[in-house]
Each structure stands twice: as structure tokens, then as C-alpha cells.
Amino acid sequence: MSLRFLSLASGSSGNCYYIGTPEYGILLDAGISCRSIRKTLKEYGVGMEQIMAVFVTHDHADHIKSVGSLGEQCGIPIYATQAVHNGIENSCYIDEKLYLSRRVLEKEQPVQIKDFKITAFEVPHDATDCVGYLVQYKDQKCVLATDVGHISETVASYAKIANHLIIETNYDSEMLQNGKYPEFLKDRITNGNGHLCNTQTAEFLAANFDLHLRNIWLCHLSKDNNHPELAYKTVEMAFGRYGIRIGKDVNVTPLKRMIPSELYFLE
Numbered sequence: 001m002s003l004r005f006l007s008l009a010s011g012s013s014g015n016c017y018y019i020g021t022p023e024y025g026i027l028l029d030a031g032i033s034c035r036s037i038r039k040t041l042k043e044y045g046v047g048m049e050q051i052m053a054v055f056v057t058h059d060h061a062d063h064i065k066s067v068g069s070l071g072e073q074c075g076i077p078i079y080a081t082q083a084v085h086n087g088i089e090n091s092c093y094i095d096e097k098l099y100l101s102r103r104v105l106e107k108e109q110p111v112q113i114k115d116f117k118i119t120a121f122e123v124p125h126d127a128t129d130c131v132g133y134l135v136q137y138k139d140q141k142c143v144l145a146t147d148v149g150h151i152s153e154t155v156a157s158y159a160k161i162a163n164h165l166i167i168e169t170n171y172d173s174e175m176l177q178n179g180k181y182p183e184f185l186k187d188r189i190t191n192g193n194g195h196l197c198n199t200q201t202a203e204f205l206a207a208n209f210d211l212h213l214r215n216i217w218l219c220h221l222s223k224d225n226n227h228p229e230l231a232y233k234t235v236e237m238a239f240g241r242y243g244i245r246i247g248k249d250v251n252v253t254p255l256k257r258m259i260p261s262e263l264y265f266l267e
Contacts, residue, residue: 002021002022002265002266002267003019003020003021003137003138003140003142003164003265003266004018004019004020004021004022004025004263004264004265004266005017005018005019005142005164005166005215005217005263005264005266006018006040006041006044006046006260006261006262006263006264007166007217007219007255007256007260007261008032008036008037008040008041008260009031009032009036009257009258009260010146010219010220010221010255010256010257011062011220011221011222011223011257011258012062012220012222012223012257013032013062013223013257013258014031014032014062014065014258015029015031015032015057015062015063015146015219015220016028016029016030016031016032016037017029017144017166018041018046019116019135019137019142020046020050021115021137023050024050024051024052024114025046025050025051025052026051026052026053026054026055026113026116026118026135027051027053027054027055027070027076028054028055028057028133028135028144029054029055029056029057029063029064029146030054030056030063030064030065030066030067030070031060031061031062031063031064031065031066032065032066032258033065033066034066034069034070034073034074034095037066037070040260043260044260044263048074048076051070051074051076052076052077052113052114052116053076053077053078053079053103053111053113053118054067054070054071054076054077054078054079055079055080055105055118055120055133056078056079056080056084056088057084057123057130057131057132057133057144057146057147058084058087058123058125058127058128058129058130058131058147059080059084059087059088059091059127059128059129060127060147061091061093063147064088064091064093064094065093065094065095066094066095067088067094067098068094068095068096068097068098069095069096070101071096071098071100071101071102072096072097072098072099072100072101073096075100075101076101077101077103078098078101078102078103079103079104079105079111079118080103080104080105081104081105081106081107081120081129081131082104083128083129084127084128084129084130084131085098085102085104086128087127087128087129105120106120107120107121107122107131108120108121115137115138116135116136116137117135117136117137118133118134118135118136119133119134119136120132120133121133121134121154121155121158122152122154122155123145123146123147123148123149123152123154123155124148124149124150124152124155124192124193125147125148125149125193125194126149126188126193126194127147130147132144132145132146132148132155132158134158134161134162140163140164140266141161141162141163141164142162142163142164142165142166142266143158143159143161143162143164143165143166143167144166144219145158145159145165145166145167145168146166146167146168146219146220147168147195147220148167148168148195148196149191149192149193149194149195149196150192150193150196150200151196151200151201151204156204156208159204159208160208160210161212162213163212163213163214163215163266164213164214164215164217164266165213165215165216165217166217166219166255167196167201167205167216167217167218167219168195168196168201168218168219168220169196169197169198169201169202169218169219169220169221169226169231169234169235169254170189170195170196170197170220170221170222170225170226171189171195171197171198171221171222171225171226172197172198172225172226172227172230172231172234173190173197173198173199175224175225175226175230176189176190176197176222176225179224179225180224181224181225195220195222198226198230198231198234198235199234199238201218201234201235202234202235202237202238202239203238205235205238205239206235206238206239206241206242206244207242209239209242209244209249209250211249213250214250214251214266214267215250215251215253215264215266216235216250216251216252216253217252217253217254217255217261218231218232218235218252218253218254218255219255221254221255221257223257228254228255228256229254231254232252232253232254235252236252239252
């Protein structure tokens with residue numbers, strides 16, 4: 001059975017990603033409405049009964065909006081670290097508190113969901129706690145690294161083993177510095193615990209590229225300080241300096257903020 005990937009939403013207004021087989025799957029984050037999740041999955045032939053779990057990266061509103069209804073009304077287990085669960089518990093942005101659906105995981109300790117092995121790893125970001133995820137299925141390794149303040153040794157080590165990588169390119173530095181954001185917000189974004197810019201991600205990807213990496217999705221693009229074409233071009237230019245050919249050596253796709261992606265079949 002081939003592995004499938006779908007971005008339901010990717011940006012500061014909401015984040016949610018699906019990884020699955022024809023029979024079952026999981027969600028990474030649930031920062032859009034339960035209704036939108038249900039509707040989008042149905043359009044791609046995925047029923048809510050096929051969702052085995054939700055894995056949460058951190059407790060910011062754009063990642064947790066519907067964890068309550070998914071967990072308590074739909075009966076889907078919600079996995080997060082203890083600190084992230086504490087943040088969810090205290091958040092005013094969730095639609096329902098978690099009780100029976102709450103599952104606590106530990107960083108670097110894999111969780112088995114049918115044939116999926118999911119491992120959380122430390123990510124630097126200004127949330128209560130923040131993790132990325134490695135999702136392993138047979139010989140396929142999918143890695144999500146979003147809301148990354150800087151590429152730490154841990155983030156780098158997981159990104160380097162991915163066959164399929166979902167990684168943040170949040171902002172273009174020039175657009176941010178010349179934009180309308182107040183200085184405190186610009187500082188928060190760029191201080192090493194906020195977000196990655198296009199150039200940081202592009203240079204890391206180019207310098208550490210290996211042919212086992214087949215797909216790269218650029219995620220969590222800023223509405224005000226980035227464009228999908230700009231993020232793509234920044235990666236393309238960095239790859240060009242290393243002789244890496246997009247479309248031949250690797251596929252690179254910027255994800256839309258509130259428009260679902262196509263359903264990708266991962267080989």
C-alpha cells in the first residue's frame with residue numbers, strides 16, 4: 001500500500017496535515033475547524049473513522065483549534081507531550097477540553113499506530129513546548145518540522161533522514177523587515193525561537209541534500225511576509241548553486257495557507 005500525504009491547511013490561520021494509507025491514517029495538528037477537516041478528507045475519500053490519532057506539535061491556536069471536538073466527540077486519541085497538553089488545557093482557543101482522548105507521549109519515544117511508528121523530537125519555538133514528528137511506514141520516513149525558531153542539531157538530524165520532508169519557510173527577510181509588523185513582532189519572529197526564513201531553510205536543504213530525499217513541502221508561509229513563488233525560488237536558487245535539480249533530483253512544493261493541496265502518493 002502506498003503512503004499518502006495531504007495538507008489541509010498550512011499557515012498562521014491554521015495547520016493540519018494528513019498522512020495515511022488507503023485504510024487508515026493520522027493527522028498532524030488540527031488548527032482548523034472539525035467541519036473543514038471532515039469536509040476536506042471526505043473530498044479525498046477519507047472518512048473520519050479512518051483517522052487513528054492526532055499528533056500535536058504545540059499549543060498555539062493555529063495548531064489546536066479542533067483537538068477538543070476531534071478527541072471528545074469523534075473519539076480520536078490526541079497525542080502530545082505533557083507540557084503541550086498543559087498548554088492545551090489552559091488555552092482559550094480550543095473548542096472543548098480533552099479528557100478521555102488525551103494521550104501523553106515522550107520525546108524520542110516512538111508511538112506505534114498500526115503500521116505507523118511516530119516519534120516526537122524537540123523543536124525550538126516560543127510555545128509551552130514544541131515538537132516535530134517523524135512518521136515511519138515500512139521503508140518510508142516522513143518528517144514534519146514546522147514553527148522552527150532555528151535549525152538545531154536535533155531538527156537537522158531528523159530532517160536529514162527524511163524521504164519526505166514538510167519544513168517551514170515562514171518569511172522572506174526583506175519583506176519582514178520592510179513590512180508593517182511592529183518591531184517587537186519582527187524580533188519575536190527572528191530571535192531564534194520564532195520562525196525560519198526562506199533563506200535559512202533553503203541553505204540548510206541545499207547543504208545537506210541527499211538523494212534519499214524525494215519530496216519537500218514548504219509549509220507555514222506567512223500571509224504578509226512571503227509568497228509561495230518567492231519561497232520556491234529561494235530554494236531553487238540555493239539548490240542551483242549545489243547542482244541539485246528540482247523535478248529530477250527532488251520535488252519541491254510550497255503549500256497554500258488555507259487551500260488543501262493535492263493528495264500525494266509517496267513512493
